[in-house]
Amino acid sequence: xxxxxxxxxxxxxxxxxxxxxxxxxxxxxxxxxxxxxxxxxxxxxxxxxxxxxxxxxxxxxxxxxxxxxxxxxxxxxxxxxxxxxxxxxxxxxxxxxxxxxxxxxxxxxxxxxxxxxxxxxxxxxxxxxxxxxxxxxxxxxxxxxxxxxxxxxxxxxxxxxxxxxxxxxxxxxxxxxxxxxxxxxxxxxxxxxxxxxxxxxxxxxxxxxxxxxxxxxxxxxxxxxxxxxxxxxxxxxxxxxxxxxxxxxxxxxxxxxxxxxxxxxxxxxxxxxxxxxxxxxxxxxxxxxxxxxxx
Numbered sequence: 520x521x522x523x524x525x526x527x528x529x530x531x532x533x534x535x536x537x538x539x540x541x542x543x544x545x546x547x548x549x550x551x552x553x554x555x556x557x558x559x560x561x562x563x564x565x566x567x568x569x570x571x572x573x574x575x576x577x578x579x580x581x582x583x584x585x586x587x588x589x590x591x592x593x594x595x596x597x598x599x600x601x602x603x604x605x606x607x608x609x610x611x612x613x614x615x616x617x618x619x620x621x622x623x624x625x626x627x628x629x630x631x632x633x634x635x636x637x638x639x640x641x642x643x644x645x646x647x648x649x650x651x652x653x654x655x656x657x658x659x660x661x662x663x664x665x666x667x668x669x670x671x672x673x674x675x676x677x678x679x680x681x682x683x684x685x686x687x688x689x690x691x692x693x694x695x696x697x698x699x700x701x702x703x704x705x706x707x708x709x710x711x712x713x714x715x716x717x718x719x720x721x722x723x724x725x726x727x728x729x730x731x732x733x734x735x736x737x738x739x740x741x742x743x744x745x746x747x748x749x750x751x752x753x754x755x756x757x758x759x760x761x762x763x764x765x766x767x768x769x770x771x772x773x774x775x776x777x778x779x780x781x782x783x784x785x786x787x788x789x790x791x792x793x794x795x796x797x798x799x800x801x802x803x804x805x806x807x808x809x810x811x812x813x814x
Contacts, residue, residue: 524595525650526588527555530607531563537604537755543783543795544603544647550663550790551655556595558587564610575627581614582628586635588642600644603783605754609680612644612687646681648753648782649689652697657704665791668707670811671804672747673785675699675709676738678757679718692716698751698782705789710747714738719760728767735764736771748807749778749800751785778803 525548533541548555562580569577588600602608618625618640629637651660675698682688682695690697695716702709717738723730739761742750752758761779765772784796793801 522552522554523597523654524554524556525597525599525601526558526591526595528558528561528564528584528588528600528602528607528611530561530602530604532604532755537758537781539795539797540603540755540781540783543781543787543792546792546795547783547786547790548647550792551651551659553650553655555601556591558584558600559591560587564607566606566610568610568613575624575631578614578628579631581610582632582638583635584611585615585618585642585644586632586638589638590636592642598641598643599650600642601647601650602644603647603753605646605678605680606756608644608646609683609687612646613684615640615642615644616686646689646753648681648697648701651701657700660701660704660786661706664705664789666789666808667812668705668785668789668808670808671707671749672710672745673702673707674712674742674747674750675702675715675782676719676750676752676757676761676779677716678752678754679716681753682716698753701782702751702785705785707785707789710742710745712741712745714741719754719757720764721756721760724756724760724763728763731760731764732767735761736768739765739775739777740772743772743775743777747777749780749785749804751780751782753782776803776807780804 529541545555561584565580592598602611677695682690682692685692699709714737720731720734758779778800780800787795
């Protein structure tokens with residue numbers, strides 16, 4: 520695959536507090552022969568997918584984004600719409616799946632959006648991680664690695680949105696391995712643990728931080744005992760909650776040097792795209808690599 524263009528939905532978080540996620544993803548994609556073309560006039564997807572069958576007003580944001588993608592496919596020559604944030608992916612993909620099996624819902628939303636062109640249901644929503652696995656391939660990623668990460672112990676954290684529900688999951692909901700394969704591809708050591716698909720606590724960070732504290736203790740506690748160097752995630756909210764949880768649970772977990780970073784930042788570290796990585800995480804991991812190589 521060479522010089523492939525893919526429509527890209529950034530979502531709100533990546534334009535605000537998760538800028539290193541977008542920056543590293545775009546740079547990594549370019550290195551792997553993909554140009555991520557930002558979706559024109561995108562809007563918030565709605566953040567959480569409405570589960571009520573008649574909650575059509577809740578779908579308007581995501582539906583409009585699918586229409587925008589349909590309007591822009593001539594620019595890329597394919598019908599992919601790529602998301603990075605797992606919550607954005609879950610909302611867009613869940614709606615797209617429902618519209619593919621529920622013609623009445625598709626017709627109703629099209630009638631509601633009377634000043635927009637009809638959505639035909641042809642857009643293929645994918646997560647960037649799935650694009651790397653299926654369109655790029657882990658073998659190609661291995662050829663791009665420039666930094667030796669063999670001394671790093673990395674744990675994947677999937678969270679709940681990327682592998683649930685099963686209809687739109689990018690991997691096995693109970694035992695996903697796609698991030699472990701990515702970690703192996705960049706030469707680091709993947710660390711298995713039982714809580715990698717547990718919920719981080721989501722928006723309880725706003726109303727009940729004790730939930731985040733307890734979730735973090737459950738998820739990261741075993742990894743700290745295993746001296747894991749970093750945890751990679753696919754979700755800005757998961758990253759935020761785990762980092763906050765580490766601070767809240769410091770008395771129970773102790774002072775930990777474990778870093779939480781996006782999977783695209785791990786790729787950027789391996790490929791040598793250092794200027795796209797969060798500076799604090801970059802310096803910490805470079806120190807860890809040096810210390811382990813010197814020991």
